[in-house]
Amino acid sequence: MQAVVNMIKDIFKEKFFQIILIASILFAGLYFYNESINNTMQRSYDKELRMAVVGALGGPCIPIIAQCCTSRNISEGMYARRSDIVGGFCFHSDCDVVHIQKLYSEKHYTLKINKRKNNNQK
């Protein structure tokens, strides 16, 4: 029995074990803090506010709808990758400047009619 006790003492003296134990305790502390402050509906003030807004607006989307990944319509890609659900928004790095242009064209052509001068007028 004494041998086992000594062995356990040896394990606790081992620095690797001590650090692993301390890291685990620290993680457990952070985990419970996060659970009670951020995630538990009854305790998290922020979460309550978020859910009150979701309820009041009838479900706006978190801005992450990946429509540009799934859409086959090229004009939807041009249309700033906003989705069919309110607030939906793709967050690809190339979509981060979100705007809807009225006209997509590289060159704006204007038709100008020049009347041919009558030969007689020469």
Next chain:
Amino acid sequence: MKLTKQINICLMAADNLRRFKGKTIAVIVSLTITMAVCSFMMFTRGGFIRDAETARDFLPDVTVQGIEAGRVAQISLDIIPKIKDIPHVKYVFPRVWGYIPLKIDETDVSYTLMGLDIDHFPHEIDHNTKNEIKLLSAIEDGYFLVPGDRKKAVLGYGVAESFRVDVGDIFAIAQKFGVDVGEIKNIGDKIKIEDLLGNSGEFEIVGVFSNKVQIYTTDLIIVSNEDARNFFGYAEDKASDLLVYLDDPAHADNAAFMISQLFENTRVMTSKALTDLLKEAFGRRGGTFQAMWLIMLMTLLLLIWAQSAHIGVDVSREIGILKAVGWQTGDIIKLKMFESLICGLFGTIGGILLGFVYALMGTPGISGYCIGCASVYPKFPVPVSCDFGSLFLIFLLGVVPVTMTSAIPAWLTGTIEPDEAMRS
């Protein structure tokens, strides 16, 4: 005693790791970084998914959209009475919303103008007064729209900043330091919105959503349905979608099926479908990081393999002596595998801790990629969640491959003859 022997081998493995500090630190640091990348992505994704799951209880049971030529279009309000006739349907509220492209300070942005049936919604479904109080708390300054409000708007935080509405004295502070921020607006002032498509409207600002709910509201401008109709030029009998609330959410699937059968050219989504959509989107997002993380892990495993397979003079002599004093091949293999196990545990726990702290800090540096569009969506609190399944998976992915990678090199090391080992 068998256990005593195992623990002694374990303690000796720890001593060995200390003796070869350089190698140990190289493996542990690489493993910690690899596992931190895996952890923070899993925890952030878990947080969003958990938020989406909680939101399910607050979403309308069924959302009905109109479809025209296979694309989402306006929906007729004529179908509301027929939807109300469906068993268990309690409320049907129309919603008019759309995107408004704007040019603000030479920057092109797109915000969402959202009209609500203010006279009835959300007050009628908010039986729980507490929820209304919380909604008021979600307003940083001013109040939420009340029945009868017309030509009035509640702005999201991002929109308020763009229109220079003074919330939380951000512009006042800027002015104090001599920064020209232009004309500052306050609650009660009017803003004129003219989008690039030619729609326009003037609204009195009655409230601004808090920074804490930015994740859902940053680009929103909330007005009444009538105002939104005027803005977008909708006909009186049209809306963007219909929100259907049931007396019992358990009947959502049946109600959705009946709506889809009764009305052609509609798209019907239950709250579960919307939640699944969110989950799927985050899963895909996490997938990118997982691919990156997998490459890191493979590189690390190769490093560990190379390091374990290379038997130096010191290691060779040590094994020779150990075998000469009576150690079995199995004990040598155990010793080497314990070394990897300790490294694996150390690196994985360190990585989990680092990843968790990084996620709690809001993933600084790469938040633009992780949680939104940097130029439109300013910083907002990131929900972080870690469940038992994620933790188990991280441990499984961190400890097992690292320990197993060293198995064959350990066996090769253990089978060396003692005299041969000592002579080398």
